[in-house]
Amino acid sequence: MPAGLPDPPHRALLRSMLRPADVIPRAIPLLSALGWASLAAITLSSPGATRMHAWPWSVACVVALSVPAIILLLRLADRARPIVLPGRAWSAGALAGTLVILGSGLCSPYRGPSLIWSTPLLAAVAVFFVTFDWLHAAPAALEIRRQRLVHVAGGFFLLIAISSLGLWAVHVSGRGAAEIFDARNPYPLGHSNYTAGLALLMLPCFAALAWRARGRLRATWITAALLALGLLFTSASRGGLIGLAALIGGGLLAARTGWKKTFAAGLAMALAAFLLALAHPRTRAMFTAVETATAPNLSNVQRSAMFRAGLKMGEERPLLGWGPGTTPLAFPRFRSRLQGGAENVLQLHSLPFQLWAELGAAGILGLAAFLALAAVEARRQRAVAVTLGAYLVFAVTDYQLDVPVFAFSLAVIAALLAPPAAGADSNWRMALRLTMRTVLVGLWCFARPDPTPEMNVRALSLAPDPAHRTEAIELFDTSLRLNSDQEIAHFNLGWLLVVSDPAQAEQHFLAAARLVPDKGGVYFGLGLARLNQRRAAEAAQAFARECLNDPVFLVSPWWRDPRIGVTRAATLAEVRRLLAAANAGRPSAWTAAEIAYLRTLIPWLDGRDPASAELVARAHTPERAAYFFRRPVPPPFASAVVRAYHRERSGYPVLMRNLDLAVPLDVFAVEENFLATGEFQFLFPPKGWLPLAPE
Numbered sequence: 191m192p193a194g195l196p197d198p199p200h201r202a203l204l205r206s207m208l209r210p211a212d213v214i215p216r217a218i219p220l221l222s223a224l225g226w227a228s229l230a231a232i233t234l235s236s237p238g239a240t241r242m243h244a245w246p247w248s249v250a251c252v253v254a255l256s257v258p259a260i261i262l263l264l265r266l267a268d269r270a271r272p273i274v275l276p277g278r279a280w281s282a283g284a285l286a287g288t289l290v291i292l293g294s295g296l297c298s299p300y301r302g303p304s305l306i307w308s309t310p311l312l313a314a315v316a317v318f319f320v321t322f323d324w325l326h327a328a329p330a331a332l333e334i335r336r337q338r339l340v341h342v343a344g345g346f347f348l349l350i351a352i353s354s355l356g357l358w359a360v361h362v363s364g365r366g367a368a369e370i371f372d373a374r375n376p377y378p379l380g381h382s383n384y385t386a387g388l389a390l391l392m393l394p395c396f397a398a399l400a401w402r403a404r405g406r407l408r409a410t411w412i413t414a415a416l417l418a419l420g421l422l423f424t425s426a427s428r429g430g431l432i433g434l435a436a437l438i439g440g441g442l443l444a445a446r447t448g449w450k451k452t453f454a455a456g457l458a459m460a461l462a463a464f465l466l467a468l469a470h471p472r473t474r475a476m477f478t479a480v481e482t483a484t485a486p487n488l489s490n491v492q493r494s495a496m497f498r499a500g501l502k503m504g505e506e507r508p509l510l511g512w513g514p515g516t517t518p519l520a521f522p523r524f525r526s527r528l529q530g531g532a533e534n535v536l537q538l539h540s541l542p543f544q545l546w547a548e549l550g551a552a553g554i555l556g557l558a559a560f561l562a563l564a565a566v567e568a569r570r571q572r573a574v575a576v577t578l579g580a581y582l583v584f585a586v587t588d589y590q591l592d593v594p595v596f597a598f599s600l601a602v603i604a605a606l607l608a609p610p611a612a613g614a615d616s617n618w619r620m621a622l623r624l625t626m627r628t629v630l631v632g633l634w635c636f637a638r639p640d641p642t643p644e645m646n647v648r649a650l651s652l653a654p655d656p657a658h659r660t661e662a663i664e665l666f667d668t669s670l671r672l673n674s675d676q677e678i679a680h681f682n683l684g685w686l687l688v689v690s691d692p693a694q695a696e697q698h699f700l701a702a703a704r705l706v707p708d709k710g711g712v713y714f715g716l717g718l719a720r721l722n723q724r725r726a727a728e729a730a731q732a733f734a735r736e737c738l739n740d741p742v743f744l745v746s747p748w749w750r751d752p753r754i755g756v757t758r759a760a761t762l763a764e765v766r767r768l769l770a771a772a773n774a775g776r777p778s779a780w781t782a783a784e785i786a787y788l789r790t791l792i793p794w795l796d797g798r799d800p801a802s803a804e805l806v807a808r809a810h811t812p813e814r815a816a817y818f819f820r821r822p823v824p825p826p827f828a829s830a831v832v833r834a835y836h837r838e839r840s841g842y843p844v845l846m847r848n849l850d851l852a853v854p855l856d857v858f859a860v861e862e863n864f865l866a867t868g869e870f871q872f873l874f875p876p877k878g879w880l881p882l883a884p885e
Contacts (some may be wrong), residue, residue, distance in 0.1 A: 205764075212263070214267070214268045216498065217264060218261055218264060218265075221257050221261050221264075224253060224257055225226070225257030225258065225261075228251070228253040228254035228257065229594060229595060229598065230246065231254075232247055232251050232254060232594065233379065233594075234349070234350065234378050235247050235378070236357055236377050236378040236380065237376065237378070237380025237381075238380060238593075238595075239380045239381065239384055240849060241849065242594075243843075243844075243847045243848055243849045243850075244432060245850055248850075251594070254313075254594050255310065255313040255594065256313075258313050258314075258316035259312075259316045259626075261316070261320045262316045262320050262622075262626065262645075263316055263626060265320060265323055266619065266622065266623050272324050272619060273619050274322065274323045274326045274611075275322070275323070275611055275615045276319075276605075276608035276609065276610060277609045277611050278612075280563060280609070281611070281615070281618045281621075283563060284315050284318055284319065285621055285622065286556070287556045288312060288315050288625055288629060289625065289628070290510070290549060290552040290553065291308050291311050291312055291514055291549070292305075292629055292632050293552075294511055294513050294514060294553070295308045295513050295636075296636060297513070298510075298511075298513025298514075298516055299516075299520075300516045300519050300520070300640065300673070302637060302638030302639065302640065303515070303516070303519070303638070304513030304516050305513075305637035305638075305719075306637050306638070306639060307515025307516070307631065308513075308514035309633075310591065310594050311514060311597060312595070312629060313594065313598070314591070314594075314598055314601040317597075317601035318601040318608075319605075319622070321339070321605035321606075322608055325606070329610075339602070340398060340399060341399065343599075343602065343744070344396060344411065344414070346400045347388070347391065347418075348414050350378065350392075350416070351388075351389075351421055352416060353377065353378050354388070354421055355377075355417060355421065356376055358377050358424055359730045361373065361812045374424065374425060375426075379593060379595075382424075382425040383425070383427055383430075384590060384593065384860070385421050385424070385425040386425040386427035386429065386430030386433070386588075387430075387584060387585075388421060388595070389418045389421035389422035390422070390430065390433045390434065390437060390580055390581050391577070391581060391596075392417075392421070393415060393422075393434075393437060394416075394437065394441070394573060394576060394577040395412050395577070395723040396412075396418055397411075397413040397415055397441075400415060403825045413629050415711050427588075428587070429584050429587030431480075431588065432643060433580050433581065434580075436584070437576065437577075437580035438579040439474070439688070440575075440579050440580055441576050460593070470628055476504070488642050490685045491529075493540075495529065496532075496535055496538040496539055496543070497538070498527075498528055498533075499521055499528055499547070500538045500546055500547040501516075501546070501619070502524045503521075503524060503546075503547035503548075504546035504547050506553055507550055508551055509552065510549060510550045510552055511545075511548045511549045511550035511553060512547060512548055514548050514549065514739065515548065515847075517536065517538060517544070517547060517548060518534060518608060518846065519534055519673065519675070519843040520547070522534055522676070522705040523675050524705065525705055525706055525707065526703075526704045526883070528547070533677070533706045533708070534841075536751045537592065538589060538664055539587065539589060540585075540586055540587060540588065540589060541557070541585035541586060541589050542554065542557065542584070542586065545557055546705065560604070561582075561605075563608075564578055564604075566577075567607045567609065570609075571606060571607050573608050574603055574606045575607065577603060578600070578603050578604075578607070580834075591727035603634070610763060617625060618733055640846065642672050642679075642844070643843075643848055645665045645666075645668060645669040646665070646666070646676070646854065647828045647842075647851050647852055647854050648680075649665035649679075649682070650682060650854040650856070651852065652665070653686060659686060662686060663687070665684065666686070667683070669809070670683070675705060676705075677702045677705040677706045677709065678842065678854070679837065680698040680701040680702035680705065680711060681698070681706075681711075681712060682700070682857045683695075684699040684715050684716075685715055686857055688715060688718050688719050689722065692719040695719040695721060696716060696720060699715045699716040699719055707882050707883070708877065710739070710740050710860075711736075711837075711856075711858045712734065712736075714732070714736045715858065716728040716735075717730070717732035717733040717757075718754075718827055720732060726756070726757055726760070727760060729757055730757040730760035730761045730764055733757060734764035734765045734767075735763075737765050738765060738769070738880050739875040739877065739878065739880070741788060741879075742862070742874050744792065744795055744874070745795060745827035745863045745865075746862070747830075747861045750825070762796075766789065769785050773785045781879070783808075784875045784880070785809075785880075786808050787808040787810060787814070788875060790804050790805050790808045791805065791874075795825060795827070797824060805818040808874060813872045814873065817872075817873070825865050825869075826865070827865055827870075828867070830865040832862070832863070832864065833860075833862045833863075833864050834859060834860065834861050835862075836856055836857075836858070836859060836860065838854075838855055838856075839853065839855070842854055
C-alpha cells in the first residue's frame with residue numbers, strides 16, 4: 191500500500207482488535223476460567239496429588255501452573271492499565287523468593303528435574319501478583335472483589351468437600367462401625383494429611399461466608415462448615431487436630447468479644463475438639479499412655495527419621511539446599527545415617543524441615559520474612575491471618591506446597607493480606623518483568639526431566655530375557671553414571687551380575703545397603719556374591735544380616751540349597767554375635783525384648799531346644815505367649831510350600847513424579863516360606879526391627 195494512504199476499513203478494524211488494550215481484558219477472564227477448571231481437574235481426580243503426574247491429567251497440571259504466569263505476563267504488557275503491585279516489602283519479598291527458588295534449582299545437583307519441580311512454587315508467586323492486581327485494580331470495588339473471591343473459593347472448596355466425603359462414603363460402605371472408624375479419608379488428593387490440610391483451609395472460609403449470609407444461604411455455608419469438620423475427623427490427622435486447636439484459639443482472640451464470652455466459647459470449642467479427637471481410634475491414641483515394651487509407632491519412627499534426614503540434608507548444603515522437589519533423589523544419600531524409617535520418601539512431612547533441606551537457609555529466611563510481613567498485617571486482616579496461622583501450625587507436621595491447590599491457596603491468602611504500594615511502583619514493575627524473564631530463560635534452558643527412571647524401568651523390563659541382559663546392564667550402568675545414589679539400580683544390577691561378575695555385584699550390593707540398610711534381599715545377594723568368590727565366612731556374615739533384617743529368612747527355603755545350607759552354622763553364630771552387640775548398645779525396651787526373644791527362638795526353630803518354657807517367658811506379645819504356653823513343636827518350616835515372586839516397586843513412579851512409568855519388578859526372585867509368612871508370621875519380629883549399620 192502506498193505510504194500516506196489510510197488503511198482500508200477491515201484492516202483498521204483488525205488492528206484495533208489486536209491492540210493489547212483490547213485483547214488483554216478479554217483474554218484474562220477466559221484464561222482464569224481455564225486455570226480454575228484445570229486446578230479442579232487435578233484436585234478432584236482422585237488421587238489428585240499423584241494423578242496430576244499421569245497422562246492426560248498432566249496436561250491439566252501444566253495448564254494450571256502456566257495460566258497464572260501467562261496472565262502475569264499479559265498484565266505486565268498492558269500499558270493502558272499498568273499492573274497494581276503490593277507494598278514494597280511484599281513485592282521485594284515475593285521477587286526475592288522467586289530468585290531463591292530459581293537459584294536453588296539452578297545450583298542443585300539434580301538441576302533439570304529440580305527446576306521442573308519448582309514450578310508449583312513459582313506459579314504460586316504468579317498467583318499472588320495477579321490476585322493482588324485483580325483485587326486492587328478498582329480501589330472503590332476492593333471489598334466487593336474480596337467477597338467475590340471468598341465466594342469463588344467457598345464454592346470450589348464445597349465441591350472438594352462433597353467429593354471427598356462422597357468418595358469416602360463409597361469406600362467404607364458395607365463395613366462395620368469399627369472398620370469405618372479405622373478407615374482414614376485420603377480423598378480426593380490421595381492422602382489423609384492432604385484431606386486435613388484442605389479442611390483447615392475450608393473451615394474459616396465457610397465460617398466467614400456463613401457469618402455474612404442470611405437465611406437459606408447461611409444454612410448452606412453452616413452445612414459446608416460441618417462437612418469440613420467431617421473431613422478433618424475422617425482424616426484422623428493428629429496434625430490436623432493441632433491445626434484446629436490453633437484455628438479455634440486464633441479465632442477467639444481475633445473476635446475480641448470480651449474475656450467472659452471468649453472464655454466460654456473457647457471452653458466449649460475446646461471440649462468439642464477434644465471429643466472429636468477421642469471419637470477416632472487413631473487420634474484417641476494421643477491421650478493414652480504407651481507401654482515401654484510396646485512396638486514403636488511406625489508413623490512416629492518414619493517422621494523422626496525424616497526430620498533427622500532434613501536436618502542433615504540442610505547441613506550439607508546450607509545456603510540453597512538440594513533444590514526444590516529433590517527430596518526423593520537426595521534422601522537415599524542420608525538413609526544409612528537414620529535409625530529406621532521408610533526406604534525413600536516423597537517429602538519430609540514438615541514445612542520448615544522441607545524448606546531447610548531443599549532451599550537451605552535462604553528458604554528458612556524467606557519463611558521468616560513472610561511470617562513477619564503477615565504479622566504486621568494481622569490486625570488489619572484478622573480472619574485471613576488466623577487462617578494462615580492455623581494452616582502454618584499444621585504445616586509443621588506436613589509439607590503440601592508441591593500440590594497446586596495448597597500453594598495457590600497460600601498465595602491467595604498472601605494477596606488478601608498484602609497492602610497496596612504507597613507511591614509509584616514503576617521500578618518494581620520493571621523488576622518484576624526482569625525477574626519473569628530470568629525465570630523463563632532459566633526454565634527454558636535448564637529444566638529437563640530426569641532420564642534415569644525411564645532407564646531403570648526399561649532395564650528391568652529387559653532383564654528377564656537372557657538375550658537382553660547385556661542391554662539391561664548397560665542401561666543400569668548409564669543410569670548410575672548420571673546419579674550414583676539409586677538403590678533400585680545398584681540392587682538390581684547386583685542381581686544381574688551375581689553369577690557372571692560376583693566381585694562387581696558385591697560392590698553394587700554394598701552400595702544398595704548403604705542407601706537402604708533394611709532392603710529385603712540385599713544382604714542375601716551380598717552373601718551369594720561372596721559365596722561365588724569362595725569367601726564362605728564373609729558370606730555367612732552377610733546372611734546373618736539378612737536374618738536380622740528380616741527374621742523370616744531364618745526359615746527361608748534358600749537354606750534347603752546345600753551350597754547355602756553349609757554356611758548356616760556360621761551364619762547363626764554371627765547372628766548371636768550381632769544380637770549381643772545390639773543388646774550392649776542400650777536399645778529401647780521393645781528392641782531389648784525382641785533381642786532376648788529371638789535369641790531363644792533360634793535354637794527352638796532348629797529343634798535344638800524342644801522345651802519352650804523359656805520362650806513363654808521371653809514371648810512378650812500375647813499371641814506368642816499363648817502359642818508357646820501350649821508347648822508346641824516347631825512347625826514344619828523345612829518342608830513348607832514355597833511362594834516365589836518378584837517384588838513390585840509400586841511407589842517408584844510416584845517418587846519420580848511420573849505415573850506414566852510402568853511399575854517396575856525387581857530382578858531378585860523372592861522365595862518365601864508359606865507358613866512363616868502366613869499362619870506363623872507372628873512368631874518373627876517384623877522386617878527392619880533392628881537398625882543395621884552398613885558394612
